Amino acid sequence: MSDKALFEYACRLGDDSLILGQRLSEWCGHAPMLEIDLSLANIGLDLIGQATHFLKLAGDVEGKGRDADALAFRRDVLDFRNCLLVEQPNGDFAQTIARQFLFSNWQELLFRDLTRSRNETIAAIAAKAVKEVAYHTRFADEWMVRLGDGTDESRGRIAAGLDWMWRFVDELFEVDAAIAPLIAAGIGADVRALRTEWDARVAKTLADATLELPKPRRATLGGRAGHHSEHLGHLLSEMQFLQRAYPGATW
Template sequence: MGMNEALFTFSVRQADSALVLAQRLCEWCGHGPVLEEDIAMSNMGLDLIGQSRGYYSYAANIEGGGRSEDDLAFHRNEREFMNRCLVEQPNGDFGHTMMRSFFYSAFSALQHRELRSSTDETISGVAQKAWKELQYHARHTGQWIVRLGDGTEESHQRIQSSLDELWSFTEELFDTDRIDEQLVSEGIICDIGLLKPEWDVMVNDVLHAAGLVVPPKGYRSKGGMHGVHTEYLGHMLSEMQYLPRAYPDARW
């Protein structure tokens, strides 16, 4: 695969994960349990939309075929989305949303910490900002997990169920393929497999402080990066993409 094609695919994968999670977080807008958390979720969503724009516009630039960042976000179908399956999972209750974001932001923060030293100027630029933002997403969501796990019997039981349900989607975060290997060998991206031990420590520290128990190894998701998704993504996209598809000429 040519370098540009590999860079394009990597950028779209990065953008897709950030955008899909942003859309999920913004589904909470107006429904948060308290005003501050409503704002917090939309704020985090906004950061992620910003990060996805950085990657989408770079991908559109590399492709150079006239597709814009908006075309990439709003005019591709489910099977063309290459996000990790974790981020498309439905919101569930507030704790469930915190758990999903925590897994992703701890991962993505570590990845972007490394991408800051990418030999690719654009990726390293996007990473500098993403690293700052994802750290406080991981703190905010991690601290909620502790509060809920160490809270009431009800909150503990509910956040434990979220852990049980979402845990099987975490391994996929670290999946790579030949495109990644190619970019790693060029010094453009980092080998995310090397970050897994650090992610494990952070996640275990939080789950331990919350008094939660990691479920036994069982099913694990895979394939999001190749467009194979759970049933939820298509439904989410049909809502997210509705306006630009129904009114293709609509402008801000």
């Protein structure tokens, strides 16, 4: 097992959490209700905590002296390895919930699998994070039902949000050459094996929400290889501004 593969994998795990955490933080002070403002910020903070652990691991295995902050704040957009789903814009509240619903259901299954990783650090991070994500899933599932089985307006918005996000689902279950050896070694999770359970979970919640399963669409892929949508660059310019303008600044 090369350190390079493990670095790559830790970056993928960390970047998913980091970018979605940053996205959710954009709601701070803008959510429809004070209570939801806090809920979204809490979920964002959980995710950024996960990112801190995974990116520290990435920096440690890389062995070039980069810590989690260096990887988060001084890496260029092409070097980010998050899936495309998490970088998608918040849109309205329904679009944000649709993204969270698809992602958290996936991340919960992923982390549950990773608690059995042969890499002790990954297993330990996953064991802590899987409880956090179980709550994220619950929060998002319930909002899917409230919005889908709500008013005409809420239903229209959540259907549109789901439709926007749906083309980024297949990427979550993709395995490429970079991580195949990690799966073979029992370190990484074989996400392909999670698809059936994920499909069943999503179908159940959508049924409860009286929403249709979106029609299959041509998958948009590329995030794992650094081919991102234009949205990520804008996100990073805001997230990285301080460390770029004032390198090493602390407070």
